[in-house]
Amino acid sequence: MEAAVAAGADALGFVFYPPSPRAVTPEQAAQLCAGLPPFVTAVGLFVDAAPESVRATLDRVPLDLLQFHGDESPDDCAIYGRRWIKALRMRPDIDLAAERARYAGSAGLLLDAYDPARAGGTGRCFDWDRIPPEIAPDIVLAGGLDADNVAEAIARVRPYGVDVSGGVEAAKGLKDPNRINAFMQGVRDGDTRR
Numbered sequence: 292m293e294a295a296v297a298a299g300a301d302a303l304g305f306v307f308y309p310p311s312p313r314a315v316t317p318e319q320a321a322q323l324c325a326g327l328p329p330f331v332t333a334v335g336l337f338v339d340a341a342p343e344s345v346r347a348t349l350d351r352v353p354l355d356l357l358q359f360h361g362d363e364s365p366d367d368c369a370i371y372g373r374r375w376i377k378a379l380r381m382r383p384d385i386d387l388a389a390e391r392a393r394y395a396g397s398a399g400l401l402l403d404a405y406d407p408a409r410a411g412g413t414g415r416c417f418d419w420d421r422i423p424p425e426i427a428p429d430i431v432l433a434g435g436l437d438a439d440n441v442a443e444a445i446a447r448v449r450p451y452g453v454d455v456s457g458g459v460e461a462a463k464g465l466k467d468p469n470r471i472n473a474f475m476q477g478v479r480d481g482d483t484r485r
């Protein structure tokens with residue numbers, strides 16, 4: 292967390308999805324959030340979580356933004372009265388314009404690779420050419436990004452933001468400060484090529 296903040300990350304994600312190797316408890320997340328500077332956004336990631344479980348987390352952790360990474364409907368996402376974003380996994384038949392209209396109440400959309408066997412954090416890219424240019428400036432691009440491809444991703448897609456998990460890890464669930472620094476350098480390089 293300290294490495295990400297020092298390197299200039301705008302937001303940090305806390306995974307409240309028990310099957311994930313990155314999952315944290317509300318208690319762990321609350322401790323970590325207490326150390327965040329004021330202008331770094333604390334994002335809570337949920338996957339088809341029961342509302343009472345999300346509420347229990349919100350009671351304990353000062354999250355600024357909720358990221359819904361499952362099959363939550365717009366109503367499911369909105370019931371907490373918090374700002375939220377919707378992760379869309381890039382199924383072959385997805386209609387991004389229709390999904391954007393459907394999730395109009397979101398603060399933004401995050402696009403991730405689709406793997407029928409996993410909810411996310413696949414470490415895989417999808418074909419960025421599938422993102423219509425008129426939608427790109429509003430989306431957070433995710434899925435298989437790392438220090439080697441993030442500059443190209445930013446230069447080609449021109450998204451609002453990028454999100455990374457596995458690409459800055461030394462092993463599953465173990466973030467690596469050197470990879471974080473290299474990734475953030477890639478982000479700056481991509482920004483200059485936009």
Ligand SMILES: O=C(O)c1ccccc1N[C@@H]1O[C@H](COP(=O)(O)O)[C@@H](O)[C@H]1O
Nearest residue numbers: 311410411412413414434435455456457
């Ligand atoms: O990180 C996870 O384990 C995870 C589990 C379930 C849903 C989403 C998850 N992570 C998010 O997936 C994308 C892409 O991750 P990666 O860079 O390809 O590893 C990102 O938003 C993660 O926060």
